Each structure stands twice: as structure tokens, then as C-alpha cells.
Amino acid sequence: MVVVLAVFAVALGMRTLTLHWSPYPATTDGFGYAALARDTLATDSIPLDQFRADNFAFANGLAMLSAVADMKPVKTAQLLVAVLGAGSCLTAVAIVRRLGAGLELPDRQVRYAAVLAGLGLAIEGLYLRRTGVADEEAIGILLVPLLAIAVHRAVRTRRAAWIATTIVLTVTFPLVHTFSTLIAALTILGVLTTQILRVPTTRIVTVGVALVGGFWGYFALYYDVAARFGLTVPYVGRVAAYPGLFVAWLIVLVIGILWLRSTSQRLQRTILIGAIGFGYTVLVANVFLPIFPGTVTTPLPILVLVLVFLVPAALASYGLPLAATDPRDGAVVVALLVAPIAEVFFALTASLTPEFFGTVMRAQTFVHLPLFVLASLTAAGGLHAHSRGRIPTPSRRSLRVALGVVLVVSAAVTAPLAFVDLDTLSYPSTTTPEEFDGTTFATNHVPGQWTTEHSLWKVGILYYPTQTQVSYTPIANWLNNGPQPRCPVLSAESWTTTGAHLFPSAPETISDARYHEWLSSHNLVYTTTGRNPLSLTIPTGRASSKC
Secondary structure, three states: HHHHHHHHHHHHHHHHHHHHHHOOOOOHHHHHHHHHHHHHHHOOOEEEEEEOOOOOHHHHHHHHHHHHHHHOHHHHHHHHHHHHHHHHHHHHHHHHHHHHHHHOOOHHHHHHHHHHHHHHHHHHHHHHHHHHOOOOHHHHHHHHHHHHHHHHHHHHHHHHHHHHHHHHHHHHHHHHHHHHHHHHHHHHHHHHHHHHHHHOOOOHHHHHHHHHHHHHHHHHHHHHHHOOOOOOOOHHHHOOOOOHHHHHHHHHHHHHHHHHOOOOOHHHHHHHHHHHHHHHHHHHHHHHHHOOOOOOOOOHHHHHHHHHOOHHHHHHHHHHHHHHHOOHHHHHHHHHHHHHHHHHHHHHHHHOOHHHHHHHHHHOOOHHHOOOOHHHHHHHHHHHOOOOOOOOHHHHHHHHHHHHHHHHHHHHHHHHHOOOOOOOOOOOOOOOOOHHHHHHHHHHHHEEEEEEEEEHHHHHHHOOOOOOOOEOHHHHHHHHHOOOOOOOOEEEEHOOOOOOEEOOEEOOOHHEEEEEHHOOOOOEEOOOOOOOEEHHHHHHOOOOOOO
């Protein structure tokens, strides 16, 4: 219990750090969910014309929490997701304990591994980034391992309680997050594959195929019906555009797991570090040339911090045989590891477009939990399990401490990745009160079209979807040596330093002299102070109602 409370406290504290800078969601997507919750509470009904097929769980949960806490959803969202993200770290603790006990490690080493896994995920930058922002994916990241565990236990034990738990989770997933549903489907396919390989009985095959096949059929039917009723269904189109390739990667996933469970330990380690190494090759190449044309290159400081993640990756690769050869709970870890890797490679081989760039970015998050589970077990005792007595007992203790310190420190070094903008390196990576107030003022006082950078544009269209006419294209054109906007502009001082956000394209800067010369040639309507002063200006003379 002490381990659980300590891990949860650290994880929650890290995921609420953005509240030091702003009470608003740490990602612009969060404003969309806050708006849905706000409108739901205001009308006492679900605004279906604004909902996506996977908005129901998070938006309605946010609405209920806001009503109970008597807070605006836009200020409740970050608190809610911080709790959900911290909870996912506890899942890793539970998996480590089960797997460590199955490996017959001493209780002290199992507790040590659980602490390492939980703390590592609590502070590791890329995982912290995705589990610390107001997005439905935070629920998916929490639930995918739980579904994998439930399916694993249901197939193994065929107990009604585990089967019921599996059914409840599978019914919930499509309402939570479409992309997480896809990762969950791949994961439980991997779990079923390992179970059939372990004990290929008729009963196991029947129960497993019924649960896994039922989930695939259910979410496919749900999204088809949702689309027919006019609800937006994200991500599914990316799979539907390349069905043959997707099926091919499903086959690779199944065959890969079957091969992984039966091959030598050296090849098991080689294949995992090779897959991770290929990802790093893509990342390094992206420093010099965008792998996904039209997207931002990798800033060198970001690359340096991400390279530190090679430490847990190397430890996890060494410890992979611990899970691959375990006849019980190792199946869960292997499936959790292989499923998102297969999705990453599907995206890389499908199309090098900004949409699939987003797919890669989201899919890699799901790899972190199983990697830290394996890395922590390796550091706490798994390394010695393969030493065959060659390491003396006193040296083993010192090595455990040293590896544990290195693992946690490497995770801590990457923590800044959670709080900076990955394109501009500016911080904090959140919407400040000045930015939100500026967007609100422009929405309320500009009768026609206005323009700004991508991040503020997204706040406007998501939080005020029916009230504002904002675009970021005129700013992108202007900063790329195009004509000046002819409509009101909400600009930021940071455009002269880190640059204007133009996602998925690279940010563009304007010289300080040119920016202030441009400001002085326009009528200033509204301005703010703070870390990044904003200005709402209109052209002199008669401003156009169109940009």
C-alpha cells in the first residue's frame, strides 16, 4: 500500500504541474471536451450534433464531475485527467508484482521493481506528456492494460467474473476513444495468440475467439452505426484506406508473437532493440528532413532528451525473455508491447502524411508501460536471473541499486518533454490565462473573420465552435512571405522568438523589428501582459470581413 500511495502521489503531482502556469487544459483538444461538457450542463441534454462517436465517456464524465464540484468544465478537465494518468502508473505496479511473483523473485526485489516501474512512468517525459493532458486517450491508456489482464484471466480461468469484466470493458471502449479501441483490439489479439500457443484446447480457443472476435465485431458495428447517424468517427478511415496492409500487419503481429515465444533469448532481445532502433533511426533522420512531408522536423534538444529513453529501452530488451518465456502473466506484457509497435509500423508503411504522423505519435505512448515493466524487473533482479551465478551476491545488490538509480534518473531527465512545445521548444506547453482571455475577447468582439496562430485558432474553434470565424491560414501565408492579413489578427510576442505555431508544419518566426513595425501600422484593439503578450489589431482604414 505504501508503494501504491507513493507512486500515485508522485504521478499526480507531476500531472498537476501545469496548473502552476494555467488552470486550463494542457492541450488544446481539452477545450473541445470542456465545451461539450459545458453545453451538456447548460441544456441538460447531450448535444449530439457536436459529438464524435467516442466523445460520450470523457465529455459526460467531465460534465458530471464539474456539476458535483461546482466548477467550470474548462477548469475541471486538467484535474480529472491528472487522476486518470496517475492511475495508469499503478497498473504498471500491479503487473510488475504479478509477473515478479510468477518469476519467483524475492518479495523485496518485486517491491523494488514495482517502485521503479511506477516512479519511472510517473516522471518519464513522453508518457507524462500523453497521460497529463486533457484528452480521451488518457482513459484509453489506463484501460488497455486492464482489458489485456481481464481477457488473459478470462481465457485462462473461464471464471464468470473475469468474463463479465471483459465484456464491460469491451462495451465501454468504443465510447471512450477510437484509437485506443484499435490498440486494445490489437492487444487482446496478441493475448489470445499467446494463450492458444500455451494451451491449444478447444475450450480456450472457443472462449478466446468469442471474446476477442466479439470485441472486433462490436466496435466495427458501433462505429458503422455511429457514422450512419452522422457522428464523426476518427482514425477508422486510416485503416479503411489501407485494409490489405492492415491485415498484413495483423498477420505479422500474430506470427511475430508465436515466433517470439519460441525463439532464443538472444533473438528476442535483438528483435525488440532492433524495432526500437528503427524508430530512433526515423527520429534522427527527421532532424534533417521531415519523414512525413509537411510536418515539423525534430529539434535537436528534443532528440537529445528522447535518446535518453534508450536506457529503459535497453534494460527492457534484455528483460524481454522474462515475459516471453513466462507461461502466465508474461502474455499480457508481450501483447501490450507488440500491439502498439505493429500499429507504428502500419502507419510508417501506409502513407507519410500528417495524419499518420499523428498515428505514430499516439501509438508510441502505449509502448512505454510494458517497456518500463520489463526494464524495472531487469534492474531489480531479472539481470541476475540470466547470470547463472556468475555475479557474486554483494555485487548483485550494488548492481540492483545502480541499475535502479540509472533507470529513474534517465526517466527524470526526459521529464521536460512533457512541458515544452515539441515544435518551438517554448514552455509551458499549455494555454495560459492571457491566451484564453485573448481568444475569448476576439470571439466576442470581432463580428467577422479573424486570424491567429494554430494553437489559439484551435482554442477558438473548439471552445466556441458556433460563435467564432477564425482561421490560421492567413497567418501561415503571411509568415511564409505572403500578403498581410486583411482582417483582425490576434498576434503574440513569441512569434519573434520561438515562432508562431503552424501545426503540422514547422513554426515560422518574424523579426522583432518587422513585428513591431507591423503592429504600429495597425489599430490596436486589445492587448495583454504576462509571459507572452498578445495583441488584437485591425488594419488601418476599413478592415475586411474576410481574411
